[in-house]
């Protein structure tokens with residue numbers, strides 16, 4: 001029977017659906033009125049499933065529609081956020097590309113840290129409480145807040161002053177402050193590395209890299225330091241876009257080693273492991289070490305920077321391949337080899 005590749009209309013859905021069409025699949029987008037315009041204009045969806053609001057994605061009737069279409073769902077960051085992790089794990093009974101059990105390992109900071117550390121990757125040094133601060137640190141708070149309220153400081157006194165200020169502005173609550181995560185501020189250049197692990201080929205492919213374009217920090221750095229001092233603006237790190245980037249060639253062995261290490265450890269800790277796309281968000285310091293501050297265990301938003309292929313996906317495949325198309329190609333290969341159970345959960 002004909003398979004439909006489906007996803008929620010948000011995040012990376014444009015190239016997921018476009019890629020599926022290029023690989024010969026039928027496509028469906030789940031969307032709400034008013035948010036369907038990009039899919040219509042770019043003509044990437046064959047079918048539209050309308051819901052009243054994004055949170056309705058987990059409803060039984062939507063799952064029923066998807067099953068009737070013989071759908072495989074491609075989960076992305078917004079899909080998981082709106083469906084809810086518990087629902088994704090236990091109640092969303094539609095075949096899903098990848099290993100749905102690994103999604104919790106990116107969502108919970110402790111699990112994420114455990115997987116990255118045990119994989120042998122370099123992480124920013126973690127401070128257990130503000131008294132230990134002995135140099136520049138980045139302070140993060142729980143929840144998907146897009147970097148809102150995050151701040152940089154260099155001492156306990158500065159920590160207290162900034163927390164007080166953010167509480168006064170109602171950006172932080174007391175319970176957030178208790179859960180503050182304090183880590184070494186890595187001065188370096190940003191590389192978000194997009195990998196694809198093919199369970200069919202048992203190989204990790206380097207698909208592309210981006211760096212983040214964040215508000216207000218990327219605007220703030222355009223203001224001369226003396227004016228910044230007068231303006232008294234708090235930095236924030238709200239993602240607003242992505243910029244494609246390539247890394248100096250001598251760092252590529254490190255890049256491949258990091259992807260391989262994570263894939264090997266994930267097979268052991270969360271079998272069957274990290275299937276399909278994943279991302280390591282890193283900062284390269286002046287010693288040319290890639291320090292990983294975050295991971296995505298599914299397609300990352302930064303893959304939007306190479307919808308028409310990246311330098312690396314071109315090197316690998318000899319054609320301008322997006323991550324979305326790479327996913328669809330794995331599904332097509334699995335169907336041909338009668339190995340679909342290897343790539344879905």
Ligand code: ATP
Pocket residue numbers: 124138140144145146147148183184185186187190212214237239281283293294
């Ligand atoms: P996401 O939506 O990517 O999950 P988030 O809210 O979890 O975002 P992070 O990605 O952890 O936030 O951090 C936001 C930004 O802050 C990063 O893109 C990077 O620019 C900066 N950053 C994070 N950690 C560090 C660090 N240890 N040192 C220096 N800069 C950092």
